[in-house]
Amino acid sequence: MSVDSNTVKRVARLSRIALSDDEVPHLQSELNAMLAFVEQLNEVDVTGIEPMISVIPMALKKRRDVVTAGGEADKITANAPASEDHFFLVPKVVE
Amino acid sequence: MSGANDLTALTIAEARDGLAAKSFTAHELTSAYLAAIEKARVLNAYVIETPEKALAMAAESDRRLASGNARPLEGIPLGIKDLFCTEGVRSTACSNILGGFIPPYESTVTSQLWRDGAVMLGKLNCDEFAMGSSNETSAFGPVVNPWRRAGSNVGTNAGALEGTALVPGGSSGGSAAAVAARLCAGATATDTGGSIRQPAAFTGTVGIKPTYGRCSRWGIVAFASSLDQAGPIARDVRDAAIMLRSMAGNDERDSTAVDAPVPDYEKALTGEVRGLTIGIPKEYRLDGMAPEIEALWQQGIAWLKDAGARIVDISLPHTKYALPAYYIVAPAEASSNLARYDGVRYGLREQGGDITGMYEKTRASGFGKEVRRRIMIGTYVLSAGYYDAYYVKAQKIRTLIKRDFDLAFAAGVDAVLTPATPSSAFGIGEKGSADPVEMYLNDIFTVTVNMAGLPGIAVPAGLDAKGLPLALQLVGQPFAEETLFRCGHVIERAAGRFTAPAWWTP
Numbered sequence: 172m173s174v175d176s177n178t179v180k181r182v183a184r185l186s187r188i189a190l191s192d193d194e195v196p197h198l199q200s201e202l203n204a205m206l207a208f209v210e211q212l213n214e215v216d217v218t219g220i221e222p223m224i225s226v227i228p229m230a231l232k233k234r235r236d237v238v239t240a241g242g243e244a245d246k247i248t249a250n251a252p253a254s255e256d257h258f259f260l261v262p263k264v265v266e
Numbered sequence: 267m268s269g270a271n272d273l274t275a276l277t278i279a280e281a282r283d284g285l286a287a288k289s290f291t292a293h294e295l296t297s298a299y300l301a302a303i304e305k306a307r308v309l310n311a312y313v314i315e316t317p318e319k320a321l322a323m324a325a326e327s328d329r330r331l332a333s334g335n336a337r338p339l340e341g342i343p344l345g346i347k348d349l350f351c352t353e354g355v356r357s358t359a360c361s362n363i364l365g366g367f368i369p370p371y372e373s374t375v376t377s378q379l380w381r382d383g384a385v386m387l388g389k390l391n392c393d394e395f396a397m398g399s400s401n402e403t404s405a406f407g408p409v410v411n412p413w414r415r416a417g418s419n420v421g422t423n424a425g426a427l428e429g430t431a432l433v434p435g436g437s438s439g440g441s442a443a444a445v446a447a448r449l450c451a452g453a454t455a456t457d458t459g460g461s462i463r464q465p466a467a468f469t470g471t472v473g474i475k476p477t478y479g480r481c482s483r484w485g486i487v488a489f490a491s492s493l494d495q496a497g498p499i500a501r502d503v504r505d506a507a508i509m510l511r512s513m514a515g516n517d518e519r520d521s522t523a524v525d526a527p528v529p530d531y532e533k534a535l536t537g538e539v540r541g542l543t544i545g546i547p548k549e550y551r552l553d554g555m556a557p558e559i560e561a562l563w564q565q566g567i568a569w570l571k572d573a574g575a576r577i578v579d580i581s582l583p584h585t586k587y588a589l590p591a592y593y594i595v596a597p598a599e600a601s602s603n604l605a606r607y608d609g610v611r612y613g614l615r616e617q618g619g620d621i622t623g624m625y626e627k628t629r630a631s632g633f634g635k636e637v638r639r640r641i642m643i644g645t646y647v648l649s650a651g652y653y654d655a656y657y658v659k660a661q662k663i664r665t666l667i668k669r670d671f672d673l674a675f676a677a678g679v680d681a682v683l684t685p686a687t688p689s690s691a692f693g694i695g696e697k698g699s700a701d702p703v704e705m706y707l708n709d710i711f712t713v714t715v716n717m718a719g720l721p722g723i724a725v726p727a728g729l730d731a732k733g734l735p736l737a738l739q740l741v742g743q744p745f746a747e748e749t750l751f752r753c754g755h756v757i758e759r760a761a762g763r764f765t766a767p768a769w770w771t772p
Contacts, residue, residue: 182649188638231521250368262623
């Protein structure tokens with residue numbers, strides 16, 4: 172399977188990564204090189220094989236349903252590029 | 267320099283003994299490393315140095331040593347891969363998108379090292395988000411391997427590098443280079459497809475990727491969550507065993523961390539491998555493999571056999587599919603994990619009109635080329651219509667890869683011996699510029715271990731014709747790290763240790 176330039180642009184959009192038109196051909200050939208590399212997996216018969224869910228057979232751990240953290244709004248917003256009164260600021264999303 | 271009195275020449279075990287015997291102080295030991303780091307900046311191993319913090323921690327260690335309350339790693343100076351979040355100390359995963367990120371919390375693994383008395387020297391360079399096999403994708407630039415080819419003119423002139431500099435491997439390139447160049451006594455590292463073992467192999471150091479779940483992943487910047495594991499890079503097998511004991515253990519904040527006691531790994535170094543069965547997988551004998559690698563492998567087999575281990579040929583038939591399956595699973599998980607870098611809660615923000623424009627511009631300018639490529643591959647294989655054909659198929663192949671190992675272990679194999687890498691260290695800029703797959707092939711011997719969640723150790727075993735270190739890899743049963751330390755120790759005793767000449771110091 173190989174990707175065309177429109178697919179490259181669509182995947183960039185899904186990935187939320189801005190892409191200029193002149194970056195497309197190079198990226199297209201790199202993605203196709205990777206897809207060609209993984210093509211060999213088609214040789215393997217996986218009929219009746221379960222997909223791996225966890226490499227270590229263990230029951231998912233549970234913890235008590237109690238509050239263990241909180242009251243840390245200062246710390247949580249300390250690294251934000253833009254914040255005000257413990258809110259993260261973003262460009263307007265609702266008209 | 268590297269004279270008999272140089273404290274940086276000591277292993278962790280030797281430094282521990284020297285501190286206990288009051289031959290020197292933790293302050294003197296830390297100061298020796300801080301001086302060495304200052305003289306080795308041309309290697310670019312550290313992305314941030316924390317001398318004040320180090321000296322304060324060393325002072326506390328000296329108080330503890332004086333009052334007879336020394337902890338297991340008291341006063342031992344360590345370097346920390348920049349993938350580990352350290353409270354109050356910039357942590358970036360060597361990416362511009364996390365440029366000024368200062369975590370308000372400490373990763374579980376590093377907090378356990380400080381709990382046990384270790385001293386933090388600074389943060390170590392790595393590939394961006396640990397995606398790379400040469401440390402060349404770092405936003406802070408490549409790390410220089412302290413090793414150089416015999417007869418090569420690499421050196422420094424007025425602090426600038428001349429000649430052919432080699433990569434230290436990756437992604438834990440700063441960790442491996444710093445340990446090999448004696449810029450820390452040991453270092454933390456992480457391994458998703460070979461990122462501890464391949465750089466250890468390229469620098470003549472010892473690196474162990476423990477069983478998935480042995481170390482907590484909490485506070486480590488995530489790359490591919492079902493494959494990522496933390497582990498140490500150290501000067502020798504004993505030091506790796508000492509470090510892992512402090513790094514490993516259960517954690518309520520990581521649901522995949524395993525609740526099982528952590529053994530005293532040092533006790534496994536008995537020099538005794540009689541009664542153990544070592545499997546030699548025929549699928550690791552690649553077409554066109556360098557004769558030196560084959561010879562090294564045969565030498566390793568002979569060493570273990572001479573020490574009394576039983577050697578058996580085994581088959582791991584799905585080995586060749588591990589790397590292509592990895593390049594579906596790892597980018598898929600990465601594309602999901604890295605969705606959090608959106609310019610809102612932390613890190614870089616680029617203005618872009620509406621909110622989607624802001625996301626797209628932030629991510630385009632914050633992520634490097636390799637990371638963008640992997641996010642896009644991951645997004646593609648997870649997108650509607652392709653999920654079953656790629657991701658589910660790769661996870662089924664992963665089941666088959668693990669089954670290969672399960673069958674070998676059920677037949678009585680205690681550990682599997684393979685080469686660690688297909689070659690020794692290569693030059694900066696030499697690989698992967700035209701075809702990314704060329705770089706990915708570095709991990710061909712290591713990646714199966716992550717896919718199956720098993721522990722694997724790389725131990726230096728010799729030098730190639732260019733005078734560069736080569737390593738052997740041992741793969742063990744789940745949670746059988748002790749067997750790996752035991753066998754690795756026997757190989758180390760037979761092979762000797764390898765030290766890079768300190769050409770970078772004036």
